[in-house]
Amino acid sequence: MAHTTHGIGGLTYDPAKKARPPELNVFVALVLIVVAFEAIGRLFLGESFLFNTRDNVDAIFNWPRLNIIILQVSIVGIIAVGVTQVILTGGIDLSSGSVVGATAMIAMSFAQTALVNGNPNPKAIFGDWAMDLPVIVPVLVGLGCGLAAGLVNGVFIAYTRIPPFIATLGMMVFARGLSRWWSNGNPISFPTEGYAAIGKGMMPVLIFVLLAVLFHLILTYTVYGKHTYAIGSNEDAARMSGIKVNRHKVLVYSIAGMLAAIAAVVLSSKNLTAQAGMGVMYELDAIAMAVIGGISLKGGRGSILGTVLGALIFGVIISGFTFVKLDAYYQEMVKGVIIVGAVVLDQWRQRRSSERT
């Protein structure tokens, strides 16, 4: 007789037979990709991808590269944390990139300094009243923008029953228009020191990791998480069980909007400027990270941990292509292939799991 840790009524249950968590597969993929780049580096370039090979630096790993890998995905990663939750409910959010653009423009307008090198701020949007405000003001304004966008998305999806694809596509176009209209297409620059500190150095990574851990815990240990998975798994069952599905969807899209807003604040702070074109295609990168990380586009399956691993795979591939000196244009093309490939993989996984039952 095998272990019967949870067995009832004489039926045995072998814990060893429990399906491997999908995150493990993603992690294995991450390791394989790293090993592949390491091998290419050693064999053809005479360099190491991950390990330090310079004698004048005392370190085992090539820390600058590791930092870049995670830094370059952390801002889109913050968006992906929200997009993951939306996809878990069986929805999709195409608006997050544009919401980043609009939020960056609006938040930055409240984060400007009055004087730049002793001269009046040449990029000033508002009058003196909006200059040198405490950092909390632009942050709250930004969160408000994201919340508003998410609320509109959620209310349309939940109460008018239009498909999430259409609702968030509309928001995507609208928010991009808003970000161009806000300053007639001009960039908004010269933030206060306080605002600039938000995205300085490795701060984006810290914020990404904190938010990822926070939402991983929320999805695992709270009623919110349980209902998010339940709705994506079987919306009718969720409704019949008395879950307020519409209200929950509004909440999920609002949280996704606010996470996009946080990404916007971090990004504009890091770049010390906001531009109307900020965040273009971020929504697709975020969706790709989630899908690579094992989040099922049908909803109900996956975790934030998977998305974080997906984001790391994304970062490793981009850094890896730079490392093997692949042209930037190729990188874009390969990214396209990866996105489609991840969705094909998701379809395949779904078919396989439905055949098993």
Place this chain on the structure above:
Amino acid sequence: MSELRLHDMGDIVLETRDLTKHYGGVHALEGANFILRKGEHVAIMGDNGAGKSTFVRQITAVEQRTRGEVVFDGRAVHFAGPLEAREAGIETVFQNLALADDLDVPSNLFLGREKVLFNLGPFSILDRKAMREATMRGLEKTGVKIPNILNTIRNMSGGQRQCVAIARTAAFHSKLTIMDEPTAALGVQETAQVENIIRTLKKQGEPLILISHNMRQVFDLMDRIVVFRRGRICANLNVAETNPEDVVAYITGAKTGAEYADVA
């Protein structure tokens, strides 16, 4: 033919008076008067589209009735939704299993009414241990056999899924269980397992309404049969005093109960 005494409220668990549901011009349910007594197991039979499921949906408030009264547990009720009905003690096993495939057994049992450690609104912390233990107790009470309750529903057989759906009743001390064709999609062994659960509920004195097309099952397990035809109740029969041929005659419209002659 047994005559119903409509005004003896002493041991009545559920009573509907003139319960009616119209979908636009379609009269799916018309003037249903129904009584269920304590510990009684009643079958609802009828052809497809006869109004059986519509009748149940009005009681469980999945839909809002057009007209009529529902008296449950001694008081007139008007549930706003299925959760209110469940909280009042009416537990339903739906025809299309109301289970979330990607969640485990305790999560499904407690879906929509999770036990929490700290109440923080939507972000309340789940009491996973308490839910696990309550699940085990509920499953043991019904005699349901599920190897691993932490497995997701997706990885379970049809019978196990149905048992999980039924185990909800036991886990929540419901006052009334309603099952809508619980064995329609099950194999022989799995059907037997579900029927055993129904027998267990009978022994424990739990009242039950069973929608079924399975004549043998109904005659084996139930006390009384209420037949629906074209949205109306057309017969109310004691299992001991009738036979399958008779019931078929009522279902197809060859016969109509004496007290329902006006509806035919």
